[in-house]
Amino acid sequence: MHDVLIIGAGPAGLSAARWCDELGLDTLVLEQNEQVGGQLLSVHNPIENYLGARAANGRELRDRFVEQTKDCDFDLWTNVEIAGVDLKAKRIRLRSGEELQSIAIVIATGLRRRKLGIPGEAEFVGRGMIESSGDRAAFAGIDACVIGGGDAAAEDALLLAEACPTVTLVHRGKKLRARREFTEALHTNHCITVFPESVVRRIIGSDRVEAVEIERAGAIKPFQMAVQGVIVRVGFEPNTELFREQLEMDERAYVIISSLQETSVGNVFAIGDVANPLSPTISSAVGAGATAARVIASRLNAVQNRSR
Ligand SMILES: Cc1cc2nc3c(=O)[nH]c(=O)nc-3n(C[C@H](O)[C@H](O)[C@H](O)COP(=O)(O)OP(=O)(O)OC[C@H]3O[C@@H](n4cnc5c(N)ncnc54)[C@H](O)[C@@H]3O)c2cc1C
Secondary structure: OEEEEEEOOOHHHHHHHHHHHHOOOOEEEEOOOOOOOHHHHHOOOOEOOOOOOOEOOHHHHHHHHHHHHOOOOOEEEOOOOEEEEEOOOOEEEEOOOOEEEEEEEEEOOOEEEOOOOOOOOOOOEOOOEEOOOOOHHHHOOOOEEEEOOOHHHHHHHHHHOOOOOOEEEEOOOOOOOOOHHHHHHHHHOOOEEEEOOEEEEEEEEOOOEEEEEEEEOOOOOOEEEEOOEEEEOOOEEEOOHHHOOOOOEOOOOOEOOOOOOEOOOOOEEEOHHHHOOOOOOHHHHHHHHHHHHHHHHHHHHHHHHHHO
């Protein structure tokens, strides 16, 4: 039996754990990945906007978070697979068979990159489907296709163009949605071609990615373009499958919360990107963790004082 079970060890979950520890709550954090840090692990550019800690990239900031929680007493289990959650009963069942019980649950499961769901996308993971543009050297010499029209797609096209002879950016809209500095850089980079009003229908190959099939608005039929690497950057979606039917969510499956970060189920809180904050940032996630921890601590203290 714990006071608090926190699901997810990104900035929001780690902040909540740090605060729970400071407030004397018995806390266990459950993280599905081997490493903590969440989206920070996929930030390859400098982080300049988290006050008090500039970092060369997300991993460096993550390391500082870990360093600052080293002396804390909360437990952290990584590589954990949650099989089921009963939010009302505050019970979590792990795939390993273990049952965990708490007084409060904090959902800090963040976001994941949205998939296209087209043929070839899943088959070629690790064989030409690029997860991250961080390791530029790995793409030297390959022709790449970036799918998406926002900041992430534009940024990745620019990063890949540092290593790849050609990069084709394929996006659905008439105009890119990326910020101006990115779009200007895209249009002046001689390695990059932009296909607007275009959709990738499938990824083709035998052992590895060899081509993409593209449908362009106004064209009579789709055509194939030879590429050896594909990266999909078409937005994010919340990790909320575990909680479906148990609490209120909006139409895009983000958790709805009160100003105390509490969900529609009492003593179940949602913090960080999973609760669709107005500003999905590290600062907001860290702040939300503090709020949830303080609300939980004040409720538990009130109960303990009453029972004295
Ligand atoms: C490329 C990129 C650049 C960015 N740049 C900036 C920036 O410069 N400044 C800024 O402020 N923000 C930036 N952000 C946004 C910032 O990283 C996020 O707002 C922040 O990470 C949100 O934290 P979070 O803890 O809510 O969620 P996440 O970071 O998504 O962490 C969620 C954690 O929950 C875990 N989890 C999910 N489901 C389960 C489950 N079922 N069981 C157990 N664990 C689970 C995940 O594995 C993950 O570790 C950037 C994001 C990206 C992708």
